[in-house]
Amino acid sequence: MKMLPRRRGPSQFTRAADGSMTLLEHLQELRSRLFKASLGVAAGMIIGWFLSGPVLNFITQPYCDLMAKRGKPVLGEPGQCNLLQTGLTDVFTLKLQLALWIGLIFAGPVWLYQLWAFVAPGLRAGRTGSPASPRRCSRPARCSPTWWLPRAWRSCSSSPPAT
Secondary structure (H helix, E strand, O other), X not given: OOOOOOOOOOOHHHHHHOOOOOHXXXXXXXXXXXXXXXXXXXXXXXXXXXXXXXXXXXXXXHHHHHHHHHOOOOEOOOOOOEOOOXXXXXXXXXXXXXXXXXXXXXXXXXXXXXXXXXXXXXXXXXXXXXXXXXXXXXXXXXXXHHHHHHHHHHHHHOOOOOO
């Protein structure tokens, strides 16, 4: 028995661009995009954890060179340059912070794409569906939340237009 090909509906991007997504669908898309972005940052943090030692050495090297040139005593053994630790977990948190920053940098393309893919459908040319858009705030009374908030709520909670 031959199966008929399954007809695909419009993509999520297309539905977001033409304004046919409900508020809950927008929130679901935001949740999925945030999850994908956080997975990218977590993967970047794993890479950053292994790179945090050399990066810390690169960052502290000018300080260590300056202290050695001035003849100031450094903490620890002679010939080593250690940083002052005032708490039990200072070394761990410093390494974790460095890993997070390195992870944000390495995963930048991932989370920037997810941000753009969520925002871009609303930036389509000629789209003025929002009651709070700048074109509709021609009079000061229309910029008041008491005017646009009920209209925005009705617009977001209404069902999508039939196509």
